[in-house]
Amino acid sequence: MELTFKELVKAIDGEVLLKNKKIFNNICTDTRKIVKDNIFLALKGDNFNGNKYVKDALEKGASIAIVDEVCFEPVEVKGTVIKVDNTYDALLSLAKYYREKLGVKVVGITGSTGKTSTKDLVAAFLSERYKVFKTKGNFNNHIGLPLMILSLDSSIEVAVLELGMSNLGEIHTLADCARPDIALITNIGLSHIENLKTRENILKAKLEITDFFNSDNKLIVNSEDEYLKNLSRENYELIKTGYGEGNKFFAKDIVLGESTTSFKLRDGDYEHEFTLPMVGAHNVLNALLGIAAAKTLGVTYDEMERGLKNIEATSMRLEFIKVNGFTVINDCYNASPDSMNAALDVLKNYKGKRKIAVLGTMRELGDESKEAHRAVGEYANDKADILVTTGEYVEDYKLGFNCGKFKNYSSKEEMINEIRTFIKKDDVILVKASRGAKFEDVVAKLKE
Known part of the structure; x- marks a missing residue:
């Protein structure tokens, strides 16, 4: 960061509790990743409180800690400590100030x-x-x-x-x-x-x-x-x-x-x-x-x-992997009805013998979930020869998909254990699900 110590304090409207070091480089929110002269920003959530790790962060090389709660004795720390009302707000304010300065x-x-x-x-x-x-x-x-x-x-x-x-x-x-x-x-x-x-x-x-x-x-x-x-x-x-x-x-x-x-x-x-x-x-x-x-x-x-x-494309976004005589289309980064349909279009147009769609759950769809999964299953009818699924909306996928072979599994682990048994030479396999499903594990198995 190209800021002075004075600008840092001003940008976050902070109170300097302890001033020992004024040299700093980048912001870090994880004590496991601290490097010399970082600013440690103590974030607080439902299951963690970064304010409790200030002493640890400074000992690991951070020069400054920004806190919204004092959980240490002053004699225990050797760096600079700045207190703010809320560290999340301070982070946004600091970034806004920096963007305007640049x-x-x-x-x-x-x-x-x-x-x-x-x-x-x-x-x-x-x-x-x-x-x-x-x-x-x-x-x-x-x-x-x-x-x-x-x-x-x-x-x-x-x-x-x-x-x-x-x-x-x-x-x-x-x-x-x-x-x-x-x-x-x-x-x-x-x-x-x-x-x-x-x-x-x-x-x-x-x-x-x-x-x-x-x-x-x-x-x-x-x-x-x-x-x-x-x-x-x-x-x-x-x-x-x-x-x-x-x-x-x-x-x-x-x-x-x-x-x-x-x-x-x-x-x-x-x-x-x-x-x-x-x-x-x-x-x-x-x-x-x-x-x-x-x-x-x-x-x-x-x-x-x-x-x-x-161009530098983000990984797990329509990544084509040729391995073991077949092709894997890795699109595991995330999933929604629109992106599922777009990926199925790609599967259809890619040259290969059998087209296999390995699809998992699309999350955050609320009351639209069942119908959305059924609709994607229906959209897959002329795109995939085999639809392979797991997750809570398997039956909805099945309801929509009726023009090819349907395989479902009770868990991702069961799918991973069996998926290589029916893959053949020159198959094209699309793997896609919402991020939380971690379908990259399926891709890893196919690459073995």
Whole structure:
């Protein structure tokens, strides 16, 4: 972090209880990962209290500890201790202060699905002209997002940040911290409907990314989404992308390959052909959002095309693994109805003898869960020869899937023990479930 000690204290409105060291580098919230001169931020949850580990953190090399509860005797510690009202709030305030000090351009991305793939594409499109930072993994919540901002330095010109949420008000908080110059919304699906109850509320929550917008800001949306296509301009510029000519940027002549996806981009009368190093028609929509963002930041189409060579895709997102004479499509990072259908489309289009879909539970769907799993099973009918499932919605998958062989297991462990027994040469196996199901364990077994 490029901050002085004085700026640090000011940004978090802290009270210096002990002042021994004023040299610091990065924030750390886990004493197991402390390195010399870190700031240890003591977070507190239902089952843990970081304030109790201040002495340990300072002994391991941290120079400063930020606490909201004093659980030590002053004579026990040798570093600097700063007290705040709430360490979570302090983290957000510090990141907001730092983002404003750096003055970096921020592209914020939210949506029910496709955030990470869109983030990867945006970063690639920008990479030929700018030095770009992008959110690592799924660091997109009230802890992860500020930690990403605080890992920036003055050499970064554009930060591409994911903003995630599970309820109303959360993106508002993140948007206040990140203050995106440009915001992208991928779609409005069923993810988190368990908390938000309706897709209208999901739309409302996603639009919180514009809560601090003015006439200088731009919102870019996927107009193929039924909830985004009818958005009207507010106090900021609204840019729509999609397949139709009514969009500012639109795609035509899409060609789906086994390892690439090509399309022609139209921007008014101008046309440019792109070939994405990723599969699936859904990635065309993600790419259009990224192209619009890059164009807004002055990147040429030739630069965008060259930038695609720099793409660094997040792991477990449509990762193709050829092993033991068959192909595994590893898409274990997360799952929702929309992303399940998109992955099944990829399975259908991939060359192979038998198509096998290994699908687990989609979480956080609330009252929509049973119908959503049945619908995915139905969607799989002309995409998979065999549907393999486990989890609490096995019967709903089965209800929808009736055009192929259905195999279900009482547990993931039972599935792992038996899955290799029916896999044959030249099979293509899609493995996908919500993150908590940890279906990467299934992939690991297939790779043995």
